[in-house]
Amino acid sequence: MRVQVAIIGSGPAGLLLGQLLYKAGISNVIIEQRSKEYVLGRIRAGVLEQGTVDLMDEAGVGQRMHAEGLVHDGTELCFKGERHRIDFKKLVNKTVMIYGQTEVTRDLMDAREAEGLTTVYEAHNVSVHDFDGAHPKVRYEQDGVTHEVQCDFIAGCDGFHGVCRASVPQDALRTYERVYPFGWLGILSDTPPVSHELIYCNHERGFALCSQRSPTRSRYYVQCSLDDKAENWSDEAFWAELRLRLDEEAAANLITGPSIEKSIAPLRSFVAEPLRFGTLFLAGDAAHIVPPTGAKGLNLAASDVRFLWQAMVDHYRGNQVALEHYSERCLSRIWKAERFSWWMTSLMHRFPDTGEFGQKIQEAELAYLVGSTAAATSLAENYVGLPFQD
Numbered sequence: 453m454r455v456q457v458a459i460i461g462s463g464p465a466g467l468l469l470g471q472l473l474y475k476a477g478i479s480n481v482i483i484e485q486r487s488k489e490y491v492l493g494r495i496r497a498g499v500l501e502q503g504t505v506d507l508m509d510e511a512g513v514g515q516r517m518h519a520e521g522l523v524h525d526g527t528e529l530c531f532k533g534e535r536h537r538i539d540f541k542k543l544v545n546k547t548v549m550i551y552g553q554t555e556v557t558r559d560l561m562d563a564r565e566a567e568g569l570t571t572v573y574e575a576h577n578v579s580v581h582d583f584d585g586a587h588p589k590v591r592y593e594q595d596g597v598t599h600e601v602q603c604d605f606i607a608g609c610d611g612f613h614g615v616c617r618a619s620v621p622q623d624a625l626r627t628y629e630r631v632y633p634f635g636w637l638g639i640l641s642d643t644p645p646v647s648h649e650l651i652y653c654n655h656e657r658g659f660a661l662c663s664q665r666s667p668t669r670s671r672y673y674v675q676c677s678l679d680d681k682a683e684n685w686s687d688e689a690f691w692a693e694l695r696l697r698l699d700e701e702a703a704a705n706l707i708t709g710p711s712i713e714k715s716i717a718p719l720r721s722f723v724a725e726p727l728r729f730g731t732l733f734l735a736g737d738a739a740h741i742v743p744p745t746g747a748k749g750l751n752l753a754a755s756d757v758r759f760l761w762q763a764m765v766d767h768y769r770g771n772q773v774a775l776e777h778y779s780e781r782c783l784s785r786i787w788k789a790e791r792f793s794w795w796m797t798s799l800m801h802r803f804p805d806t807g808e809f810g811q812k813i814q815e816a817e818l819a820y821l822v823g824s825t826a827a828a829t830s831l832a833e834n835y836v837g838l839p840f841q842d
C-alpha cells in the first residue's frame with residue numbers, strides 16, 4: 453500500500469488528523485493495534501476547548517457534538533465547604549463544550565467509514581522504518597501476513613505507550629516527567645449531574661471532581677492512593693467519600709446510582725522533545741501527558757493535529773516553513789498547558805507533604821482566585837484554551 457501519510461493510532465489524534473488530511477485531498481491510512489470496540493470502550497475526559505470544537509467542525513464531524521454537547525459558561529471551585537463560580541463568559545467571553553471523548557472518537561470513526569477511508573484495526577507488531585530518510589515505511593502483521601505501507605510521512609498518534617516515540621534513537625530525544633503520588637478513582641453513573649456545571653473540590657481528605665456526560669449521565673472522581681484498587685471500593689463507599697468532600701448543598705443534592713464503570717487512573721506530567729524526527733511526527737499523548745485536572749489531554753492532542761494538518765497541507769503546496777517549525781510551535785503551547793495542568797493539580801490535591809500549613813496555603817490561594825478578577829481571568833483563559841499563535 454502507498455499513501456502520503458501513514459497514521460499510527462486510531463485515538464482522537466489519529467482520527468482527527470486522518471479526517472482533516474482527507475478533506476485536504478491528502479491520502480492517508482490509520483494503523484491501529486486494538487479493535488474498534490476496544491478503542492471506543494475507553495472512558496476519557498470530556499471538556500472541549502473552542503479550538504477543538506472548531507477543528508471538529510473543520511473536519512466536518514461537529515453535527516452530533518453541537519446537538520448533544522453541553523455548552524458551559526463557567527465552572528465551580530469548592531473549598532472550605534463553599535462553592536465559588538468562575539464565569540468564563542464574563543471574564544474571557546469564551547465557553548467550553550462538554551462532550552465525551554468516546555463520542556468524539558465515535559463521530560470521527562463514523563465519518564471515516566462513511567468516506568470509505570482505510571483504518572487497519574488489530575494490526576500486530578507495528579513497526580516504523582527509514583523515517584530518517586525520504587522513504588519511510590510502516591510494517592504490521594495481520595492474519596499471519598506482514599504488510600508494508602510506503603508513505604511520505606508517518607504521524608505518530610499512538611499514545612504514551614506507542615511504538616513511534618519508542619522507535620526514535622534515545623539520544624535524539626529529551627523527556628521531562630513528573631509522576632504524582634496519588635490517583636483518581638472515577639465512576640460513571642446514569643444519574644443526573646449534581647450541578648449544571650463542573651465542580652472542582654479541594655478538601656483535606658483529598659480532591660474530588662463532579663463532571664458529566666449528558667443531562668442523565670454523570671462522571672465523578674475522588675483522589676485516592678496509588679496502591680488503591682477500584683474493586684476495593686463499593687459504590688456506596690464511593691458516594692459516601694464524595695459527599696464528605698462536597699459542600700453541604702451538593703452533598704444533599706447528589707443523586708447516586710449503580711456505577712457502570714469504575715477505574716483508577718494515575719496522574720503524570722510528561723513531555724518529549726522534539727516532536728519531529730525526519731519524516732516522523734509525534735502528536736497527542738505520544739508526545740505529552742498532562743494530569744487530567746486541567747482537562748487538557750484531548751485539547752492538546754487536537755492542538756498538535758491542527759499544526760500538523762496545516763503543515764502537511766503547506767508542504768504539498770510547496771511551502772516547508774510550517775513543517776520545519778512544527779515541533780517548536782507545538783511545544784510552546786504544550787508547555788503552557790503542562791504548566792496550567794500542574795498548577796491546577798498542585799492547588800487542588802492533598803500531597804503527602806501538604807500538611808496543615810500547606811492546606812491553609814491552598815485555601816488562601818483559592819480564596820484569592822475567587823476574589824480577584826485578575827486571578828480568576830488567568831484561570832479562565834487557560835481553562836478555555838489559550839489562543840493559537842499562528
Ligand code: APR
Binds near residue numbers: 466553610753
Ligand atoms: N501500533 C498501533 N496503534 C497503537 C500502538 C502501536 N504500536 N500503540 C498504541 N496504539 C494505539 C492505541 O491503541 C490507541 O488507540 O494508538 C492510539 C492512541 O490513542 P490515545 O492514547 O487516545 O492518544 P491520542 O489519540 O493522542 O489522544 C489523546 O486520549 O488518552 C487520552 O487523555 C488522553 O484525552 C487524551 C487523548
Ligand code: PHB
Binds near residue numbers: 499664745
Ligand atoms: C471528565 O468529565 O472526565 C473530566 C472533566 C474535567 C476534568 C477531568 C475529567 O478536568
